[in-house]
Amino acid sequence: MTESGQAHRKNEHLALAESNFRRTPPTSSLNDIRIIHRPMPEISMTEVDLRMSNMDFNWQYPFYIEAMTGGSEKTGEINQQLAVAARETGLAMAVGSESIAIKEPAQATSFQIAREVNPDGFLMANIGAGHSAANAQRAVDLIHADALEVHVNAAQETVMPEGDESFYWKDNIKEIVEYVKVPVIVKEVGFGMDAQSINELAEMGVQYVNIGGRSGTNFAQIEDRRNREAPEQYSFLYDWGQTTAESLLEAQNATDAINVFATGGIQSPLDILKAQIMGAQAVGIAGHFLHTLLTTDVDGLIDEITRWQKQLTELYALVGARKASDLVNVPYILSPELKNYNDQR
Numbered sequence: 001m002t003e004s005g006q007a008h009r010k011n012e013h014l015a016l017a018e019s020n021f022r023r024t025p026p027t028s029s030l031n032d033i034r035i036i037h038r039p040m041p042e043i044s045m046t047e048v049d050l051r052m053s054n055m056d057f058n059w060q061y062p063f064y065i066e067a068m069t070g071g072s073e074k075t076g077e078i079n080q081q082l083a084v085a086a087r088e089t090g091l092a093m094a095v096g097s098e099s100i101a102i103k104e105p106a107q108a109t110s111f112q113i114a115r116e117v118n119p120d121g122f123l124m125a126n127i128g129a130g131h132s133a134a135n136a137q138r139a140v141d142l143i144h145a146d147a148l149e150v151h152v153n154a155a156q157e158t159v160m161p162e163g164d165e166s167f168y169w170k171d172n173i174k175e176i177v178e179y180v181k182v183p184v185i186v187k188e189v190g191f192g193m194d195a196q197s198i199n200e201l202a203e204m205g206v207q208y209v210n211i212g213g214r215s216g217t218n219f220a221q222i223e224d225r226r227n228r229e230a231p232e233q234y235s236f237l238y239d240w241g242q243t244t245a246e247s248l249l250e251a252q253n254a255t256d257a258i259n260v261f262a263t264g265g266i267q268s269p270l271d272i273l274k275a276q277i278m279g280a281q282a283v284g285i286a287g288h289f290l291h292t293l294l295t296t297d298v299d300g301l302i303d304e305i306t307r308w309q310k311q312l313t314e315l316y317a318l319v320g321a322r323k324a325s326d327l328v329n330v331p332y333i334l335s336p337e338l339k340n341y342n343d344q345r
């Protein structure tokens with residue numbers, strides 16, 4: 001089967017994300033947060049329970065494989081491997097945008113494979129905020145998803161050669177939240193969020209937001225490199241947006257009436273812990289897990305995730321936390337630059 005332009009784009013996203021990762025390994029913005037060490041944690045590691053649970057989610061672990069791919073033969077293989085890793089480690093997983101499967105039904109299998117190999121796992125569907133509520137429910141039904149991610153990606157569309165030019169999304173998001181039968185998470189793809197937008201989403205009835213901050217996979221760079229006629233013409237947007245650390249501070253200054261997830265540049269279990277201490281209930285990882293899979297194999301990814309699960313347990317013990325709700329008591333300081341950001345906001 002010859003693949004469409006959109007399927008080709010999915011392959012390019014994957015290849016360029018990995019190539020960028022190798023060229024310039026991401027530096028987590030959470031390096032700007034330092035946890036204060038306390039020498040007597042008074043806890044045993046056996047008491048630690050990493051479970052993440054609220055009214056809609058009940059996960060064994062507070063981190064998950066974030067939305068990446070699907071929509072071509074090659075990316076279907078990647079979804080299959082990610083789903084095996086999710087199944088073997090008990091992690092939740094999101095598939096990439098299913099918009100292509102709605103336009104080109106032949107590509108649906110590259111997403112459905114994730115459900116096929118992991119029938120009992122927690123799977124999240126993914127669709128852009130420009131889609132109708134009916135399409136959003138289709139994306140859910142296609143993989144029998146347990147939740148839906150709706151991505152808001154104006155900066156990415158701006159740089160993308162064939163990107164959308166219209167960003168009227170609020171009415172769609174409201175309709176999707178009312179219509180879709182599973183929990184909805186509104187997510188950025190790496191440019192972060194601000195307190196006001198988080199408040200607006202809460203007022204629109206959104207209960208889950210993923211601040212999707214800058215400092216990891218950078219779609220301004222990826223889309224710019226895809227444009228062969230005029231590559232790198234958008235270099236002025238490479239630093240656009242709020243980092244993951246800044247976005248978590250924004251979320252702290254927003255309403256409590258919304259649950260916060262985080263993604264963007266997570267490179268270690270310590271980054272997960274810091275994001276949780278800053279208020280994230282769950283933390284998504286895309287680029288690092290993709291890189292691990294592509295430079296090793298499925299077993300390599302399973303080993304990495306298993307190691308992170310063990311190390312996160314150790315870190316909880318190190319900060320004296322038996323469960324996620326204990327993390328609010330962990331003291332930390334901000335780098336001068338991050339404090340400056342916070343002071344000015």
Ligand SMILES: Cc1cc2nc3c(=O)[nH]c(=O)nc-3n(C[C@H](O)[C@H](O)[C@H](O)COP(=O)(O)O)c2cc1C
Binds near residue numbers: 067095212284285288
């Ligand atoms: C190859 C690739 C494709 C992606 N495709 C999507 C997508 O279709 N929908 C979406 O919401 N996010 C997508 N993302 C963004 C990730 O879900 C995540 O928000 C972002 O990469 C930041 O996390 P990271 O720094 O751990 O990669 C993609 C990321 C990668 C690496």
